[in-house]
Amino acid sequence: MYAIARPWEPRPGGLLSGAPLPLLVALGVLTAGAGVLATAEAVPLTLAHALGAGGAQGALLATAVAWAAPRGGPAPALAAAIVLVGALGATLAPFGAAAYLVAPVWLWRQRARLPGLGLARASAGLVAAGAVLGALLGAHLLVTASLTLGYGVRAPAPDVLAPWLAYDLGGNVLTTEAFVRGALFDRVQRRWPFGGAAALVTAVCLARYLVDPLLPHSLEVAAGAVFYLTLLSLGNCWLYWRSGSIVPGVVAAVAFFAAYRLLHVVP
Amino acid sequence: MTASRRQAALLAGGLVVVITAGLAAADISPSTPWRHLYLLPVVLAGLRFGPFVLREIEGHGPTRAAAEGIVTLAVLALSGALVGSLAARARRQRERYETLRAVQRVLAAPAPLGRVAARLAAVLSRRLGVDTAGLVLDEGRMVAGADVLDPRSLAARVLVRREPVFVADAGTDVRPRRVVVVPLTSAGQTVGALAVERLGDVSREERDALVGVGAAVGLALDNARLVARQRRFAEELEHKVGAATARLAEMDRLKSGFVALASHELRTPLTALQGFSELLATRPFAPSEVRRFAEIMRGEIERLGRIVSDFLDLARLERGLAPAIRRAILDPAPLITGAVELFRRTRTTHRLELHVEGALPHVDADADALDRVLKNLIGNALKYSPPGSCVRVRARAVDGVIAVDVDDEGPGIPAEERARVFEPYYRVRETAALGPGTGLGLSVVRSLVEAHGGTVRADAAPGVGTRMTVILPALP
Numbered sequence: 001m002y003a004i005a006r007p008w009e010p011r012p013g014g015l016l017s018g019a020p021l022p023l024l025v026a027l028g029v030l031t032a033g034a035g036v037l038a039t040a041e042a043v044p045l046t047l048a049h050a051l052g053a054g055g056a057q058g059a060l061l062a063t064a065v066a067w068a069a070p071r072g073g074p075a076p077a078l079a080a081a082i083v084l085v086g087a088l089g090a091t092l093a094p095f096g097a098a099a100y101l102v103a104p105v106w107l108w109r110q111r112a113r114l115p116g117l118g119l120a121r122a123s124a125g126l127v128a129a130g131a132v133l134g135a136l137l138g139a140h141l142l143v144t145a146s147l148t149l150g151y152g153v154r155a156p157a158p159d160v161l162a163p164w165l166a167y168d169l170g171g172n173v174l175t176t177e178a179f180v181r182g183a184l185f186d187r188v189q190r191r192w193p194f195g196g197a198a199a200l201v202t203a204v205c206l207a208r209y210l211v212d213p214l215l216p217h218s219l220e221v222a223a224g225a226v227f228y229l230t231l232l233s234l235g236n237c238w239l240y241w242r243s244g245s246i247v248p249g250v251v252a253a254v255a256f257f258a259a260y261r262l263l264h265v266v267p
Numbered sequence: 268m269t270a271s272r273r274q275a276a277l278l279a280g281g282l283v284v285v286i287t288a289g290l291a292a293a294d295i296s297p298s299t300p301w302r303h304l305y306l307l308p309v310v311l312a313g314l315r316f317g318p319f320v321l322r323e324i325e326g327h328g329p330t331r332a333a334a335e336g337i338v339t340l341a342v343l344a345l346s347g348a349l350v351g352s353l354a355a356r357a358r359r360q361r362e363r364y365e366t367l368r369a370v371q372r373v374l375a376a377p378a379p380l381g382r383v384a385a386r387l388a389a390v391l392s393r394r395l396g397v398d399t400a401g402l403v404l405d406e407g408r409m410v411a412g413a414d415v416l417d418p419r420s421l422a423a424r425v426l427v428r429r430e431p432v433f434v435a436d437a438g439t440d441v442r443p444r445r446v447v448v449v450p451l452t453s454a455g456q457t458v459g460a461l462a463v464e465r466l467g468d469v470s471r472e473e474r475d476a477l478v479g480v481g482a483a484v485g486l487a488l489d490n491a492r493l494v495a496r497q498r499r500f501a502e503e504l505e506h507k508v509g510a511a512t513a514r515l516a517e518m519d520r521l522k523s524g525f526v527a528l529a530s531h532e533l534r535t536p537l538t539a540l541q542g543f544s545e546l547l548a549t550r551p552f553a554p555s556e557v558r559r560f561a562e563i564m565r566g567e568i569e570r571l572g573r574i575v576s577d578f579l580d581l582a583r584l585e586r587g588l589a590p591a592i593r594r595a596i597l598d599p600a601p602l603i604t605g606a607v608e609l610f611r612r613t614r615t616t617h618r619l620e621l622h623v624e625g626a627l628p629h630v631d632a633d634a635d636a637l638d639r640v641l642k643n644l645i646g647n648a649l650k651y652s653p654p655g656s657c658v659r660v661r662a663r664a665v666d667g668v669i670a671v672d673v674d675d676e677g678p679g680i681p682a683e684e685r686a687r688v689f690e691p692y693y694r695v696r697e698t699a700a701l702g703p704g705t706g707l708g709l710s711v712v713r714s715l716v717e718a719h720g721g722t723v724r725a726d727a728a729p730g731v732g733t734r735m736t737v738i739l740p741a742l743p
Contacts, residue, residue, distance in 0.1 A: 001401040001412045002437045003446045003462035007419035011436070120441060190436035190443045194468050244441030 015187055020066045020076040024059050027080055031055035035213075046091050053214060054087030055080075057171050060179035060208075061103065067183040068117035074110050082106055086170055090163060097163035100170030107178070118182035122245035130248030131255050133235045137228050138259020145263055149220055152264040164261045165254070172214075173253040180205045181236055182246045189241065198237040205233040232256055279308040279343045287354050305351035312343035356472075363476055366394040367483050374491040377498070380404065383491070384411035387484070395477070397463040404451075404459040404488070412462065421448045425460045431478050433469070445469040449478050451485030458485050521692035521706070529705055533574060536567035566613075576639070577707040580714060581691055589718045590711070592633035596742065599669055600627045602634060603662050606641040616654040619645075624663035628741035636715045637739075640723075643708045644673040644735050651698050652677035652732060664741060668721075671737045674728040685725040689713040712737075 031052045038048030058080030066076040082103050089099030111119035145151040180201050188197040209215060209229050210222060236249035286304045293301070327333070373386045384402045388411040392400035401412020403422045410416050416423055421432050425448045436443040447469055451459040461481045463469075543560045546552070552560070580590045600623055607621045630637075641660075648658045656676035663670055680688060680695055687693050691710040709723075716723045721739040728734040 001399050001462060002444065002464060003421045003434075003448050004401045004403060004410060005413035005415060005417055005420065007417050008421045008424065008434070008437070118441075192435065193470070241442065 011190075015191065018067055019063050023062055023077055023080060027055045027059040027062070031059075047088075049214065050087040050091035051084075053171065053212075054084035057087070057175040058083035060175040061107075064117055064175075064178040064183035065114060067187065068114040073113045079103075079106075083171060083175060090167065097166040100166040103170045104174055107174070116183070116186060117178060118186060118240060118244060118246040120243075120245045120247075122239075122243040122247045126239055126243045126245075126248045127251055130236070130239050130250075130252035133239075134232070134252035134255025135259070137232055137235075137252075138256045141224070141228055141256070142259055142262060145224065149224075153262050154264055156262065161258075161261060165258060168254050168257040168261075169250075173250055173257060176205065176208055177236065177246045177249045177253060180208070180233070181240045181249050185237055185240055194237075194241055198234055198241075201237060202230055202233040205229060228256070275311065276339050276343065279312045280346070282308040282311065283343075283347050283350050287350055290354055290358070302351065302355060305347050309344050309347040312340050312347075359472065359476065362394065363480065366391065366480060367487075369394055370480075370484050370487055374487050377495075380492070380495070381409055381411070384409055387488075388412045391461065391463070391480075391484075395463055395473075395480070397465045397469075399464045401462045402451075402459060403462070421446060422460045422462050424448075425450050425462075426457060429457045431474070431481070433474055437464070440466060442466045447474050447477050449481035451488060452482050453485040453489035458489055518692070525692045525706060529574070529578075533571070536571045536574075539567045540564055540571075573639075574705065577705060577711050580711045581707055584691070584710070584714050590636065590714050592636045592715070592718050594631050594633055594719075596629050596631055597634055598627070599630050599632070599637065599662070599671075599739070602637050603641060603660065603671065606638060606645060607660050609642070610645050610649060614649055617649050617652065618655075618657040619649075620657060620659045622659070622661040624661070626664075627662060627669055628664050628743075630669060630719075630739055630741055632719050632739065633715075636719070640712050640715050640737060641671070641673075643712050644671075644737070647708060648673050648675035648677070648733070648735070650704070651675060656732075667741055667743070669739045669741050671739075673735045673737075674732060676728070676730075676732040679727055679731065679733050680725055682727070688725055689723070 034043070034048040034051035034055065037043045038045050038052075043051075061083050062076035062080040065074060065079040086100040086103055089096035093099075107114070107117075107119060111117070142153050146153050184204060185197055185201040188200055191197075192200070206226060206229055209225060210217075215221075215225065232253060236252055239248040239252065240246060283305070286307070290301060290304070369390045370387060373383060373390055376383070376386075378386075384404055388400045388402050391402075392398075399412060401410070401422070403410050403416055403426065407416040407418075407423065407426060421434060421437075425432055429450050429452075431447070431449040434446040437446045438444040444464055444466055445468065446462065446464050448460055448462040450457045451461055461477070461484060463477065543564050547557065547560060583590055603623065604621065607619055611619050645658065645660065652658060652675040658676075659672070659674040661672045661674070678698055681697070684695055688695060689709050689712070692706040693710075694704060694706040713723050716737055716739070719739055721737060723735065723737045726734045726736065
């Protein structure tokens with residue numbers, strides 16, 4: 001029994017200790033610079049979006065990697081570079097969105113060196129629960145958006161939907177879940193009760209999506225986003241709490257965003 | 268409010284009551300998943316009143332019907348949450364009492380403390396709904412739930428600081444391992460520590476409850492210890508009383524034997540005295556013969572005198588008094604030599620050897636008492652060793668004392684009986700037939716030697732026989 005038979009050493013460091021600050025500053029400069037350049041119309045908007053999104057999401061994944069493996073793990077900069085390359089590849093090449101998939105493949109191959117990132121195999125039941133959660137929220141979103149807000153639902157062609165799915169899986173969802181659930185929630189739950197930890201990371205999750213320039217910012221969409229993303233985040237926290245893996249949460253979020261991509265409002 | 272919505276409100280309220288009654292009647296843990304049944308009336312109210320309220324507000328603004336709907340929804344949600352919370356608290360309280368009852372049952376069973384602690388840990392683990400529970404008792408010497416107490420562990424810390432400790436995460440599990448360690452207290456003293464671990468949350472309420480459980484377990488444990496101690500004390504007392512009773516019975520038996528023996532011992536010299544005195548009174552004898560008879564009579568009178576002295580000393584001993592001695596500073600060497608010479612003159616059947624090593628220091632002693640001691644020991648050695656054998660008397664000064672050894676070549680004294688030969692009336696069964704005796708001589712020897720601040724002991728002599736050693740303090 002731990003409390004009796006093993007020596008107790010207080011865990012060193014605070015909640016945010018171990019973050020790769022120089023790298024985050026550099027990525028922040030890159031993201032802000034992309035915004036400035038886009039505003040000044042010095043670079044094409046798509047390129048600025050790619051740089052901004054890649055930089056921000058790369059910062060999330062780099063932080064997650066740094067926290068998950070303080071010693072002996074892969075370099076956080078490499079994680080950020082992979083995400084950035086995915087974002088640029090999706091912008092610059094015709095089938096470049098496939099480059100987003102490098103990130104999940106790389107992470108999965110590195111999972112042995114990233115013990116604290118929640119890359120463990122989850123039970124099929126919890127993965128299915130994640131899929132059901134995402135599908136339910138997505139279906140509810142489609143029904144509510146079409147009935148209340150009047151958004152149309154379409155069945156996009158595979159060549160339109162596939163890049164978005166690749167983006168969600170390899171960039172949007174993966175980096176968010178890796179940082180918010182695998183890194184941040186994992187740290188917070190080891191300090192706070194589940195409710196407090198889930199509330200904090202849900203707030204972070206909402207902030208991350210609400211400031212995302214790639215999502216629409218009308219009031220009704222923002223209100224809906226708060227509602228659905230709150231439920232999605234709380235559900236994913238519970239799935240992570242039960243499984244210790246981000247896989248069910250990634251499945252839930254990908255399913256939800258897949259439904260979201262069916263709305264006409266998608267830019 | 269329309270009839271259908273009223274029915275829905277009643278249904279939701281009724282569900283709250285039914286669920287509360289059901290959970291109260293069922294013998295289930297406070298952390299049962301069934302507690303989420305309270306969501307049912309809340310969801311029902313939400314489904315029935317939520318869309319209505321939204322539609323009403325969107326269509327007609329904040330009307331009275333909308334306000335009623337909101338209030339009904341809020342009341343139902345609030346009552347569901349409140350009743351659920353109160354019921355959970357009541358169940359926790361019940362659980363706590365049942366835990367304490369289970370603890371009492373474990374402690375009431377007579378068993379060694381180690382086994383009790385292990386059972387207690389198992390019961391607490393099950394009743395508290397934790398993954399593991401452990402106990403540290405007896406200042407860490409007794410541990411249940413682990414093999415040994417690490418001095419740097421949380422439990423060791425709690426034993427020292429006497430304050431509960433909560434650690435939100437210990438170990439390296441995927442899920443955080445919450446650890447709570449509370450002191451077991453009784454009458455303000457920490458008698459141990461209770462540690463529980465769970466892969467999951469341990470609420471503040473549960474932690475507070477654990478502190479209470481720790482205090483109750485500590486008190487119960489202390490009581491159980493007291494009861495066990497009393498039980499042990501009673502058993503010891505019973506054992507001692509039994510031993511004392513047996514000893515009294517033995518003493519009684521020995522005394523009865525002694526009375527018979529003493530009568531015989533007194534009778535023998537008296538018979539001799541009576542016979543010789545009658546001979547002298549009734550018949551003429553040659554002067555040399557008369558002298559021989561007188562010597563015999565004097566010997567028997569001395570024997571009678573010794574027996575009477577032994578009786579008197581024994582009487583003093585049994586009253587808890589030391590023998591009466593008159594101390595004076597004297598040289599022990601002439602006393603020892605005199606005693607040996609006396610036996611050499613009167614007992615020619617044995618060889619008597621005397622070794623006095625160097626000059627013996629003086630002693631503060633009663634000369635008559637020492638003479639009795641020496642004669643008793645030498646007399647015994649002669650009595651219990653075969654004719655023709657050697658009795659050796661050796662006196663020497665060692666480290667501020669005088670040691671006198673009397674060795675014989677007799678059958679010896681069994682090791683287990685050597686201490687008992689100094690008890691009154693006790694005679695070694697194997698050698699009792701070798702010579703007459705009252706069983707008082709050695710007990711008197713011991714009392715006389717101890718009255719001088721010395722000791723006497725019986726050992727096996729080198730080779731064969733017995734060695735009696737008297738140690739007396741010497742004057743500087």
